[in-house]
Amino acid sequence: MNARPEPVGDMHAADHALAERLFAEIAAMTPDTEGVSRPAFSDIETRTLKYLEDFARSEGLEVWYDAGCNANFSLPGDREAERFAVIGSHVDSVPFGGNYDGLAGVVAGLVCLVRAHRMGQRFARPVHVLAMRGEESAWFGPCYIGSKALTGTLAGREMDARHKGDGRTLEAHMEQIGLPVDDIRAGKPLIDLDRIEAYLELHIEQGPLLVGKDIPAAVVSGIRGNIRYRSITCFGEAGHSGAVPKAYRRDPVLAMADLLVRLDESWTTILNKGDDLVLTSGVVATDPEKHAMSRIPDSVSFSLDIRSQKASTLDDMRELLESEMREIERDRKVRFETGEELRVEPALCDRDLVSGLEKAMVRTGLEPFIMPSGGGHDAAVFAGAGVPSAMVFVRNRNGSHNPQEAMEIDDFLAGVDILFAFLAERP
Template sequence: MMLQSFKGHDDAAMGALAAQVFDGIRALSPDSAGVSRPAFSDIETRTLDWLADFARTEGLHVEEDAGRNLLFCLPKDAQAESWVLIGSHVDSVPMGGNYDGLAGVVAGLIVLIRAARSGRSFRRPVKCLAMRGEESAWFGACYLGSKMLTGQLPDAELAAAHKGDGRSLRDHLDGLGIDTAPLAARTPICDLSKIEGYLELHIEQGPLLVERGLPAAVVSGIRGNFRHRLVRCIGEAGHSGAVPRAYRHDPVLAFAELMHRLDDTWDHLLRTGRDLVLTSGIVGTDPASHAISRIPDELGFSLDIRSQDAAILDQMRAYLREQMDDIGRSRGVRFDTGAEVAVAPALMDPTVIAGLETAMARVTDEPFTMPSGGGHDAAIFAQAGIPAGMVFVRNRNGSHNPDEAMEIGDFLVGTAILSAYLEAEE
């Protein structure tokens, strides 16, 4: 696949510039493996300071907003009445990769610098947003920075305790000098009317682009989900050799039957063109009491069910309950699902999707559109009524781990798609 060059920009120079930023930020935030940039931490602040110095060196205007995020733009657009926003987050998971989140911020900077160096104009003013606090690893809730900006931060998340020091998010924000009164009142801390659209470049967190041999994709939507962190399947303990099948209340077999039914339904929905993924990432009996010769009395498991279609999520929620009740009756067990945690799907704006697809057709010979399985700040902006769109960049080895392997060449394809979408046609 050949990248069609844009007049007046030097791919090699832009690639070297992007690598300089990635390497500089990596050096600021090393961990025993990968990088760690905790949300609302000193390391996150130093990352933003580094980006501000870099942007000023490149002649960009830099300002800080009420959430102590950074905004970058061409000097001529500093006083614009409204703008299109390119954004992402700078925090990471513990011992994570260097590209998750950061690639989206660097993409925005490259788009601005490319336009400045080439003399090309944007159709509308463009600003790049470097956000704090997207990862759930630190306070147990995700998208904190974008929820703060858009007035969607729940009280429970403002009071959430940090996994390390136990201090609340409110306490951490106070320490940064961020006014928490509007957050508690669910008031946006930025003027949403000034944001004409939100764009986000992100590494793909699955294998689809790698398997298809594609450098980038346009994102159609971000899957919503409902999750149960701990479902308890409660049965009855017994001797493995002494209890006949008809008298068993085995939670392991009940769990296996439930997952088999869910998998069959998943397969059926995919075959009929519907969108669904489901995962049980934690499964186990109690280590203190399990034994090779003991029928366990209880099994615990997690469940994560995702779809772009809210109706499918509702259907799966009801189906899950029906199947648990049926299996419970037939096998003499019961399921206790505990609390549900849910996030609504966020479809990207159809006009933005179409524009990005057209831009990708100009940049590559094989435009491609796909859903996002992971959540992103773009979903929060979409839920706030702002037209949103995303571009994925190929990345090997998944994300949230030190082995993220985005290539600069693929990254440049993604940024070229954004530039083609934003820049005025000649």
């Protein structure tokens, strides 16, 4: 039962054509030298939302923007519903990214609405589709900016983060677009969270599990939290590469390497104990303007991303990082500065929603499969704010955050069918 049944009937043919069109036209609007780039809180992101607005209106859907300048969509008459479910995700991308990360979740929600509207069908409960700004951390450092702003959980220090390109603060970018930055700094939710009875998010899988198991879609059980340091700097002492003996060196690059090896060894130990952890240093650099092959650098900077499904493991890793840095400082006569720490707590998906999506999966003709999410998602923010949340993953080859993302439309529609079946019959 793991193979996706072939799409049949006019409905699936129409959905297939619609999804292909939306993905292709948005990709054509937002190209970069490789892949796509839709920067958070940018004109490109705004144009993407406007495209979705125009499309939704052409299909007879209701469209409006919330205080976070995110686009919202619903069937006619459902905008003012007292209670509703939300299908949400983000439209921004990483630089030189793939077209499906985030966008697939928004398109999934729109396909559900368009299918229902064309069939003259209503869902068991009203449904709003939410196309959010600013989920990716690549542009400013903090992640889930749009959903944090909506839920009143975006920290003031995060608003002071600076854009990797123009150096302007996140607050300045938000204010330029029209977001109420004073309310956001005050921790005031920009939407009425009590009206949301469920937050659902479809997303491409960012790992290889569904490909390996030959399963087109899955239900997500929980989402890893993370501790992130955008730039840890190790300071040493510059010197000539051939003239300074080892005993006299204060080499920050070797100190950084020593730290990462120690963390890697601890990672293996934690996994062997049965706990969950992933560890990444995605940015490593010395200053190319002053450093050279024949020069011992005086500093090196690197990022660190620590993720786990357990908050206690994140706490343990923070303590380990601190103790290992102090020991290396003594041994190698260097100094570490971590800079600002960003943290998102792990989130469990709502059990009732997971069970309902699992049953919906069966109704679509698929064998149910439940898995954890390694990557973080806006669903974690809504869950942390007390909104029952759950996710559906869609099979995707070649990982994510790169132009080689390879989601098949038939697999995407398998995920859409799960959402649609759940929303159509939810008690």
